[in-house]
Amino acid sequence: MSTTTVKPVRPWTATPKDRLMTGLSIALSVLISVVIVAVTPMKGKLAYFFIFFFAWLVLDSLFIIRKSSAKGVRDSLASKITLLGSSFVLMAVGSILWAVVYRGVKGLNIAYVTQTMRQASLFDPIGKGGILHAIFGTLLLILIAVLISVPMGILTALYLTEIKGKASGLIQFLVQAMSGVPSVVAGLFIYAAIILTTPLRASSFLGGLALTILMVPTVTRTAQEVLNLVPRDLREAGLAMGATQWKTVALVVVPAARSGLITATILGVARIAGETAPLLFTVGTFDSYNFNPFKGENTAIPVVVWRALNSGTPESVQRAWSAILVLLIVVLILFVAARALGSRTMKK
Template sequence: LGLVVALLPILSILVTVFNRGRGGLHWGLLTHDMKMNSVNDPINQGGLLHALTGTSILVLIALVISLPIGILTALYLTEIKGRFAGPIRFLVQAMSGVPSIVAGLFILSAIVYPLTKAYSGFVGSLALSILMIPTIARTSEEVLLLIPNDLREAGVALGGTQWRTVAMVVLPAARTGLVTAVILGIARVAGETAPIVLLTGGGETVNANPFSGPMGSLPFYIWKSFAVGSAESVTRAWAGIFVLIVIVLILFVTARFLSERKTSR
């Protein structure tokens, strides 16, 4: 009964989104962009390749920024436990509740207006990294706390320094959990819309250069299609939502699988 209650909302959302967006699901959806089309064109024309490419680039850059900061923060909180551990933990928890629009406005006022004065994928990734860091840090901290102290003591007893023990014993033992933290961090930001709309400028073609020109993304594609309001554009938006939900579900299922695998071990 509990499983049914848990799955019913998810299945209801999937069925609703699929029914409303199935008219926009076609073979070219993932292989074409909107360079030669508008959202008001027939549904079988154009696609969201530019949006998928942009989202992948945005998330990858955000991950490159967030991963070392998040894991090093978790290591400080669990292994060093210095006098700043309390304030840092409080800051991480506070950052977890920061609305995405605030992260977008911060980057807009701190970097875009005074420095770049232009849309780009990179500034969008900076905002996403603000949202990703606390997720990776908190999840990594929980994972590292599960590592038995016996392993740390054994490493030190064999003559290893604290950081050598962390690098050679603790991190390998927590590898699966840290991968789960990364996946959850990606899933956290993959569908964020507010900072993307503020900072990336959208785009109808594939732009692989995050430092130059507007960059499309799935959230921006969905937002713009809904904003137009025509029957064709709304159907495209629902199709984009379906693709985004499937991606996020795959990430969460993968994270859950890795977590269960780690627990069974």
């Protein structure tokens, strides 16, 4: 047995020489893209990106074929194509985020997130008035929609995956059809079915109902996928100890799928957080706080964005961009909180 201490190594990772070659091929590709963009009519960021990418594809393949085989090149080509696909998505998301942050941050100030529009108008100079009331409105609407659609969606998913009753086929079909409902139709439905026929008038609650129509299919379908991933062994293990199906589902299946069910909720919230159309007829607009969900009109950040953009003055357009930024931040905080809550209860 050796007395000297042995150093752990990872022979499967890239050697310094490999890294040097990778760096070299990237540097060379950058150079090529700069040269080609300079001497040819192809211009713009996309031209840089594509020329760089294809130059890198060729150079790296040459490098790989030197030390490996045609199979190795095909393997690395496949992984580079996945990289290309994800870069496109990243570019799209990145551009949107950049546009929102770049334009939104100019109108952001303390007043914007601590005041309402009660004493101000969309046309006032930036710095006067804010959208705190709309933040509350959005949170209230999301809360109402979550309270209704998460239980409904998860129960529906449980019916479809655990009970598998006679109505499963029909329900599955309806859920799928519902996920294709245009959001404005959800708002019109609530308007036609409730506001026109009953004494109830536009309120946060009715807005929440309209959002529920959009959120339930997302929650149901995601929850269904997640519940299907719970191994059948676990259900059988529970049932084999004499548990009823209800107890097995409640104490074994649902806890096993917990983090996935939180994801289902998050995806559902993501579906509705930015909706404007269903709220136009069902929530109305309001320039201050309305904490009563059942009475009086209210507003939400997307509605503020819609109104401000339509008003068309530089100040109101600036307010719209800032409101989009605020909406993104609010949604981000919600998601992080939901994840943290989920992992905390997991540990316990």
